[in-house]
Amino acid sequence: MPFRPVEPEKLSTAVINQIEGLILRGILRPGERLPSERELSERLGVSRPSLREAIAALQEEGLLASKAGSGIYVADVLGSAFSPALTRLFARNDDAVFDYLSFRRDMEGLAAERAARLGSDTDLQVINAVYQKMESAHDNLSQEAEAQLDADFHLAIIEASHNVIMLHMMRSMYQLLREGVFYNRQVMFKQRTTRDTLLEQHKKINTALQARNPAAARAAIDDHLGFVEQALRDEVKAQANEDIARQRFEHEKSKGPK
Template identity: 40%
Template sequence: MNDIFSRIEHSRTADEVVQQVESLILEGVLRVGDRLPAERELAVQLDVSRPILRDALKSLEARGLLATRHGGGTIVADVIGEVFARPVLDLISSHAKAAADYMEYRRDIEGIAAEHAASRATADDRALLGAIMVRMEDAHQRGDFEEEAAIDVEFHSAIGECAHNIILLHTLRSCYRLLSDGVFRNRMLVFTMPAARQQLYDQHQAIYQAVIAGDPLEAKQAAMAHMDFVTRAMVDAERTGDWERVSRLRLRQRSEGTSVKRPAADRSGTGDQE
């Protein structure tokens, strides 16, 4: 965090501070929840007076870009959450057509992101992706599917950053918000299936290798093939989960049924005549 702010060279005004922070948020350097340095430290880094800095921070907070937490300093506000309001999230989660459209949209946009990433990734971008893949491999080897699922989102988000397109970056982040909010619950089921987990890992490796190699076409194809697989796997996981649910109910019902003795009349079919 200390290295991302730069000294303001010319007119040291609140507007100059605002523009620098805006750019950092827009470019995805500052993320939702990131905490800014303490006022004194940030003023030194920007080389502005503390009154000027306070005016800038107040302006950014008034516009909803920053938020102040009691005892927690100043953080980047949840600017992504506004893209999909809660009522829309609820509709997407409860309508199969909307969920299918979401996956179709992600297939196309992930392909574009990977294509641009392969063309535009810098040395630092490639280092970031490499570090993420090391962590993904570790989680995969340990069988920690929850961590692997979290790193999955981080990986795709990093690919979006490597594409160096501001609109693409924030569009993707809004899409990933649906995953972190648990809108697609059957997504987690996929990571509990060993065969599917291995294929997901291999596909992430394929995307990563294509980006590192600077092969836009291969990166795009790998990303789209990955999303096709995820779409099928989520459907299969949902069906398998439903089969298991029905099987448990059947077993429970039959177990309880055999423990209940039927009346003699029911067993004979005629009953006692008096």
């Protein structure tokens, strides 16, 4: 018979399973500091030796990392998604920007559909809360905060889709976006009219999600990222035209008076 005696689970194993689950679901994020050993052992209801055993195992797995005199942190597991060489190649290649946007349009469209269907009421409240912060930053003319909240808004939609593979993959993509590898988001906030348009697009996405309308949510994502792509193409073209104009100007100055 295929039965075996049931063995009680070690406390350290239960701690490992809980922390792994929090990392897997994106609740504990890369770079986030864990509570102190005393506080964490009290929260989990386990002894410090059991907690230390669990932490050591998670460090060996590469999910946690210690910083001397600072504590235990969730490891930067996202950093392994792209090698440094490939990241530098992305940064040097303009075509990678538009491939990135195309990929985001596909993935985020699917995520928005899933979030509208599968997201909990709390998920949608989180998305709405981020959008409200975007409105506040917009009204206060805080471009940097608004750009950061832009990324947070899209990530909240990914989280609400409840697909852990998509979550970690897209978090890695957004990290490169924050670092300016694919494009500088500040480009999108140079003009008030552009910022107004972007906020309105995010409002439509949020409205569709709050109404739990998958088709409208996907369409709103598609319209938004299509606008971003065209705006960036226009910027690339404008920079090329400016370079040519400067060359003409320098050449004209070098000729001197007739």
